[in-house]
Amino acid sequence: MKPMTAKELKGKSIKELVGLRREMKKKLFEMRMKNAIRALKETHLIKVAKRNIARINTVLKQKLTQGK
Numbered sequence: 001m002k003p004m005t006a007k008e009l010k011g012k013s014i015k016e017l018v019g020l021r022r023e024m025k026k027k028l029f030e031m032r033m034k035n036a037i038r039a040l041k042e043t044h045l046i047k048v049a050k051r052n053i054a055r056i057n058t059v060l061k062q063k064l065t066q067g068k
Helices: 006-010 014-036 044-066
Strands: none
Touching: 006 044, 014 044
16 A cells, blocks of 8 residues: 555545545454454554555545535
8 A cells, every 4th residue: 555645645535535535444344353363463564554545635624615
């Protein structure tokens, strides 16, 4: 998992962003569960996932406020 840029997220539609956010939250949950049982080797990916979700939320908010 690599950090997403706001530029690549702005090119996506609202439906794509909502789907991507749902997928990222699911991955984050799975990583947290693996981390709880010490099965996750790359713990830094939790931080990357949280930041990606925050970027998606920011772009979604911008798109929704532009539509009004």
